[in-house]
Amino acid sequence: MNRAALRRIWGLVYRHLALYRRSWPRVLELMYWPVLQMVVWGFVTAFLAGVQNNTASLAAGMLLGGALLWEVALRSQMGFSISFLEEIWSRNLGHIFVSPLRPRELVAGLMAMSLIRVVVGVAPAVLLAWLFYAFGLFAMGPVVVAFLVALLLMGWAVALGVTSLLLRFGAGAETLAWSVLFGLTPFACVFYPVGVLPAWLQPVALALPAAHVFEGMRAALLQGSIAWGHLGTAFALDAAWLAAMALVFMRQFQTARVRGALLNIGE
Amino acid sequence: METPAILAEALTKRYRPDAPPAVDMLSFRMPRGATWGLLGGNGAGKTTTIAMLLGLLVPSGGRVTVLGHDMARDRFAALARMNFSSPYIALPARISVAENLRVYAHLYDVPQAEKRIVELAAQLQLTELLDRPAGELSAGQKTRVALAKALVNRPELLLLDEPTASLDPDTGDWVRGWLERYRAETGCSILLASHNMAEVERLCDHVLMLKQGSAVDEGSPAALLAKYGRDDLEQVFLDIARGRPREAMPA
Numbered sequence: 001m002n003r004a005a006l007r008r009i010w011g012l013v014y015r016h017l018a019l020y021r022r023s024w025p026r027v028l029e030l031m032y033w034p035v036l037q038m039v040v041w042g043f044v045t046a047f048l049a050g051v052q053n054n055t056a057s058l059a060a061g062m063l064l065g066g067a068l069l070w071e072v073a074l075r076s077q078m079g080f081s082i083s084f085l086e087e088i089w090s091r092n093l094g095h096i097f098v099s100p101l102r103p104r105e106l107v108a109g110l111m112a113m114s115l116i117r118v119v120v121g122v123a124p125a126v127l128l129a130w131l132f133y134a135f136g137l138f139a140m141g142p143v144v145v146a147f148l149v150a151l152l153l154m155g156w157a158v159a160l161g162v163t164s165l166l167l168r169f170g171a172g173a174e175t176l177a178w179s180v181l182f183g184l185t186p187f188a189c190v191f192y193p194v195g196v197l198p199a200w201l202q203p204v205a206l207a208l209p210a211a212h213v214f215e216g217m218r219a220a221l222l223q224g225s226i227a228w229g230h231l232g233t234a235f236a237l238d239a240a241w242l243a244a245m246a247l248v249f250m251r252q253f254q255t256a257r258v259r260g261a262l263l264n265i266g267e
Numbered sequence: 268m269e270t271p272a273i274l275a276e277a278l279t280k281r282y283r284p285d286a287p288p289a290v291d292m293l294s295f296r297m298p299r300g301a302t303w304g305l306l307g308g309n310g311a312g313k314t315t316t317i318a319m320l321l322g323l324l325v326p327s328g329g330r331v332t333v334l335g336h337d338m339a340r341d342r343f344a345a346l347a348r349m350n351f352s353s354p355y356i357a358l359p360a361r362i363s364v365a366e367n368l369r370v371y372a373h374l375y376d377v378p379q380a381e382k383r384i385v386e387l388a389a390q391l392q393l394t395e396l397l398d399r400p401a402g403e404l405s406a407g408q409k410t411r412v413a414l415a416k417a418l419v420n421r422p423e424l425l426l427l428d429e430p431t432a433s434l435d436p437d438t439g440d441w442v443r444g445w446l447e448r449y450r451a452e453t454g455c456s457i458l459l460a461s462h463n464m465a466e467v468e469r470l471c472d473h474v475l476m477l478k479q480g481s482a483v484d485e486g487s488p489a490a491l492l493a494k495y496g497r498d499d500l501e502q503v504f505l506d507i508a509r510g511r512p513r514e515a516m517p518a
Contacts, residue, residue, distance in 0.1 A: 022362060090361075
């Protein structure tokens with residue numbers, strides 16, 4: 001990627017950062033749900049720990065760790081999709097698409113915005129978990145960084161699919177930007193092992209990188225070990241899903257150019 | 268021979284296979300430094316043509332070459348050297364005028380971006396507005412900001428879709444005067460689509476009349492007036508739009 005390409009990507013990121021600088025409700029919204037989730041799961045954990053009469057309960061770690069890590073995937077997907085939606089809402093896509101910004105640079109800019117939104121949104125929740133519930137996300141060890149990256153990548157793969165649908169159906173598909181990953185929560189096995197699912201559902205779960213990340217998280221918390229098999233599978237699935245969704249996105253982008261949808265993406 | 272600003276060859280667009288073409292075998296060669304007007308009623312194919320020239324829309328047939336670049340294979344090289352403004356495509360409303368211009372300076376990889384923004388702001392009387400959110404501006408101010416965005420990369424080709432739509436006569440006149448001076452100073456090629464015939468008469472040295480996706484006539488405003496025996500382009504436009512036979516026209 002050359003300097004001009006990096007500058008174009010920065011142009012897109014700068015546009016969104018300028019928007020956040022002038023819109024505190026947007027910044028608040030970034031942190032609102034992760035913090036709320038942490039408060040709810042913190043109390044659930046405190047209750048369970050009390051029942052078990054064990055404040056250092058491993059269940060506490062799994063619940064809080066699961067909630068925090070799943071937020072990374074959710075915020076990653078939403079950060080990407082909503083940044084694209086911002087361009088639709090501001091009716092600015094026409095200008096973007098007639099600039100020299102390549103589709104892959106658009107995707108890179110949206111990924112950068114997603115990363116920024118994840119950091120700003122999830123960091124307060126991580127801090128909250130540490131201050132009020134004595135749960136340190138990094139207590140899992142350095143492997144947590146790999147978990148975070150794997151979930152970030154999964155969020156981007158799903159977001160590419162959502163953005164493809166936005167290109168196809170316009171803002172009419174925008175509810176997917178908020179809901180699609182919530183729909184995958186039961187199969188991501190955030191709070192329970194894959195083995196809990198009925199046998200016929202397990203292949204669905206195992207096709208998701210998240211299910212392997214959370215199996216890995218439980219191995220780290222319960223056995224103090226790194227489940228290399230799950231970690232490797234998570235990244236392999238991320239690569240496969242990203243490649244597949246990138247193809248879908250590029251195909252949908254080209255179709256939108258044929259249909260004339262880039263001229264008037266809206267409702 | 269110098270490569271033309273725009274070369275359209277048998278350009279055709281059908282949105283659906285069973286629908287009549289929105290643009291039908293349109294061919295023209297617009298030389299560098301010229302200002303051309305694209306005229307036609309609603310649905311004549313102006314917006315579709317501009318979208319194909321910008322690479323936003325893939326033609327069903329034919330070919331577009333812009334500043335020597337084939338838009339089917341090399342559109343990003345052309346896009347870096349051209350720009351576009353339309354009142355129907357907004358700039359982000361919540362961020363300031365300066366931030367908007369900075370975004371596009373980055374997207375077009377403009378050297379010395381801040382200097383260019385200050386320069387454009389001074390030329391287009393935007394200096395006082397640079398820190399204002401773009402959404403809080405009047406229609407005339409928004410038009411000037413859109414023009415600044417369209418000029419940020421010093422384009423060799425400028426595509427303007429109804430550049431003075433919804434402006435009061437005074438502001439519209441100011442914009443037209445400014446475009447005249449800009450072209451004279453820079454030699455920029457301009458293609459504008461407009462429903463304002465007086466504007467086309469004043470700015471354009473060549474007019475392409477579209478009807479149902481095809482070019483039905485073309486020439487300089489003076490030549491068209493003489494050909495149709497009319498006093499202004501509006502009457503010529505009506506003759507063409509309503510399909511009035513030339514023998515029915517006043518002598």
